[in-house]
Amino acid sequence: MFRRPREDARALVRFTFDGAPLEAREGDSVAAALLAAGVTACRTTPVSGAPRTPYCMMGVCFDCLVVVDGVGNRQACLVPVRDGMAVESQRGKRELGA
């Protein structure tokens, strides 16, 4: 659970997560935007199906893997969120072609 600062001069960005409309700020990574929006799992693991959320926020743990605009296996902590972006949770392994 996280909250944003009261004052944030950065521009508003609108994106979706699993189809639900969410708001972020320009300069947020997708991972930061998801955490600030209260998302409880950005992926499930390929082995046991356990839910995961971003763990390291610096590109090393790969627990923030999501599907961004149809492309799977994207590290949400390394992708800046953009207006109109469609982010989906990644269920298990990346589907080929996604």
Add this chain to the structure above:
Amino acid sequence: MSPGLRDEYDVAVIGAGPAGLAAASLCARAKLSTVLFDEQAAPGGQIYRGITQSPLADRSILGADYWAGEKIAREFFASGVQYVPRATVWSVTAEREIGVSTGGGSRLLQAKHVIIATGALERPFPIPGWTLPGVMTAGAAQTLLKSSGIVPDGRTVLAGSGPLLWLLAWQLLNAGATLDAILDTTSRESRARARTHLPSFLISPYLLKGLKLLRSVRKRVRVVSDVTQLEAKGDARVQSVAYATAAQGAPVGMPVDNLLLHQGVVPNVNLALSIGIEHRWDEEQLCFVPVLSPSGATSVPGIYIAGDGGGIAGAQAAAWRGVMSASDIVRAVNPEAARRAAKAARTTLEHFARGRKFLDAYYRPAPQFRVPAGDTLACRCEEVTARQVIETVALGCPGPNQMKSFLRCGMGPCQGRLCGLTVTELIARERGVSPQEVGYYRLRPPVKPITVAELAELPKDDAAVKAVVRI
């Protein structure tokens, strides 16, 4: 793919933390053609994360040490270096051919010199439940604060040991967050062992700052000392943390919404190991560290490692270690500038080296937090438990590379970054040998996952095509 990239550079720097920024600046100012690749969208690395774009207007939140990064970033932008953000270097060969992915496409280029400044990552903290949503590293919470001004909400507990844990607590409090507790895992044994290094720590630059920080945090947060056991509990996300202390054996539960873990940082060795650079186990820092000359030259000619990737010495030292490596390269074109830079770097590095041994010893993580037991996950990606690793050692599996074949640990997308040290130390303990003897995962390029399509689209010369195409 980034336009305007050349096929050849005098110097390629990897990583835009203090070491990389300082090294690239010096090389570019000496008129060497210099390119810097960094994975993030903006410079700063982790320690100065968001330094050019942090939304935090109040500078007292992150503190003066953080904002010192502004000067390094400014000098970097003024130096004439070609800066390529959002670029993932996935391969460097011993011949200094670099494979880099930008904007979904990859290319190869050649550098006369390579400075690896990929820094450190937080040491794995394999406790039961450390994969639950709601559990993250202290560094991750710090990144959220620095780059987006986001702070934990709800019941928040910090657990672990080390300077960064206290710094984060201080910064979060400054930002208006409420912390329910700090569960301090610094062990009595480590504190006792650190005493021999006390004299040099007393005259070090860390003492006053550290004490001030500790006092300020202790006044505002409940601190539980001598924590000997930790467990994150919950179903779909963390709901409580259970802990035991040296004084009181039975575990105590505490409800949490956020559990932030930290027990120090270790070099990010993946790229360097994949090149075949010699590393040794460092028994003081409990990690593998590259074998380096004073200027950061590795066992592979033309390749340097600067900053915490060469062994942990801290952010301030990192920039000067970058200067040391760069001056070694600059010497060929401008010996006077190189001499001056190296001299200043040596003096400053001596200053920042004072007291480090004390910090290493004092915050040496206790064995039970490094070497897990039972069903605790050692490998987060492939969900391999400590028990599985232990049982496989008993079958006669001697090292981490054989362990991959049995259990797939280290073969997930993180490529061992979050389990390498754990698996090595587990095997070493079970076999009763040193981690040096056990060794580390054998790493190969690509050191970051890229698609097969990206590889296939790389430009190929005639010889490469002839090697695989039958006529």
